[in-house]
Amino acid sequence: MLISYDSLQEVASLFQKIGIENPWREVRLLLSYVTGKNYEQIFFEKEFLLSPDQNVEFEKLVTRRANHEPLSKIIGYREFWGLNFKVTKDTLDPRPDSETLMEAALNAFPNKGLPLNCLDLGTGTGCLLLSVLSEYQNSTGLGVDISEDALNVARENALNLGLTGRSSFCLSNWIENVGGVFDLIVSNPPYIGLNEPLQENVKDFDPHLALYAGQDGLEAYQILFSQIEKLCHSQTKIFMEIGKGQRESVTLIAKENGFTLQNVYKDLARIERVLGFCLEQN
Ligand SMILES: C[S@@+](CC[C@H](N)C(=O)[O-])C[C@H]1O[C@@H](n2cnc3c(N)ncnc32)[C@H](O)[C@@H]1O
Numbered sequence: 001m002l003i004s005y006d007s008l009q010e011v012a013s014l015f016q017k018i019g020i021e022n023p024w025r026e027v028r029l030l031l032s033y034v035t036g037k038n039y040e041q042i043f044f045e046k047e048f049l050l051s052p053d054q055n056v057e058f059e060k061l062v063t064r065r066a067n068h069e070p071l072s073k074i075i076g077y078r079e080f081w082g083l084n085f086k087v088t089k090d091t092l093d094p095r096p097d098s099e100t101l102m103e104a105a106l107n108a109f110p111n112k113g114l115p116l117n118c119l120d121l122g123t124g125t126g127c128l129l130l131s132v133l134s135e136y137q138n139s140t141g142l143g144v145d146i147s148e149d150a151l152n153v154a155r156e157n158a159l160n161l162g163l164t165g166r167s168s169f170c171l172s173n174w175i176e177n178v179g180g181v182f183d184l185i186v187s188n189p190p191y192i193g194l195n196e197p198l199q200e201n202v203k204d205f206d207p208h209l210a211l212y213a214g215q216d217g218l219e220a221y222q223i224l225f226s227q228i229e230k231l232c233h234s235q236t237k238i239f240m241e242i243g244k245g246q247r248e249s250v251t252l253i254a255k256e257n258g259f260t261l262q263n264v265y266k267d268l269a270r271i272e273r274v275l276g277f278c279l280e281q282n
């Protein structure tokens with residue numbers, strides 16, 4: 001069945017109408033998924049010959065996307081730090097905002113040859129830990145999560161990225177099952193308050209475990225800062241992603257537990273997104 005450029009334009013217009021930022025890109029990615037052709041091939045084609053099955057599949061996917069299901073959940077992967085990560089219903093979709101954590105880590109450790117021992121608390125797809133390890137080729141790291149299903153996705157991502165030799169993953173309620181001392185600790189914990197309004201595509205398609213942290217959204221920071229001291233040495237750098245407007249509260253929680261704020265990093269929207277801490281030096 002031949003799909004004309006005009007009918008694809010109709011899909012792109014529909015996507016645009018419902019607020020999808022790059023409608024044509026998404027149409028092409030869906031076509032790429034259905035046909036198995038790569039994005040570049042699709043990019044230069046003006047009309048598409050789909051089998052009847054592919055056509056039915058394409059229409060189903062368009063309907064799912066028009067109902068605000070994130071593209072990554074439909075096609076099963078999302079790009080983060082230039083790498084492809086498998087995503088499922090059990091993992092948070094890696095967000096561009098979280099790349100600010102990578103900027104913070106690279107700024108703290110400019111020498112990429114360092115043999116860092118890294119810890120990622122609440123690893124989800126493993127995107128933070130694995131992106132860090134892809135930058136620091138002599139480093140190793142541990143990702144922990146309370147969701148075994150998320151950890152299985154992280155392990156698969158490590159395999160796909162050729163990083164199984166330098167990464168490990170462990171089921172743990174925060175640091176309960178974690179031992180050792182780390183040079184770099186990163187975390188993008190859940191930080192949404194229970195009553196905070198969220199966009200449909202976030203609250204319906206990302207796991208609640210990855211989003212919510214008590215009434216005020218600060219519960220995870222309270223637990224983490226009260227626990228992590230024993231995993232730190234005097235030079236350990238800790239980078240935490242925060243929600244909009246949480247800088248003061250999180251800094252206070254950290255201070256009460258013996259940590260000093262060292263840096264604040266903003267995301268692309270100029271919102272304070274990542275806080276850098278170290279142990280208070282006596
Ligand atoms: C906001 S997501 C971040 C996922 C990933 N690091 C990222 O940046 O895309 C938070 C993660 O923390 C995990 N999590 C929530 N509560 C936890 C707990 N008590 N112990 C360990 N991990 C937890 C969730 O399962 C989820 O994968």
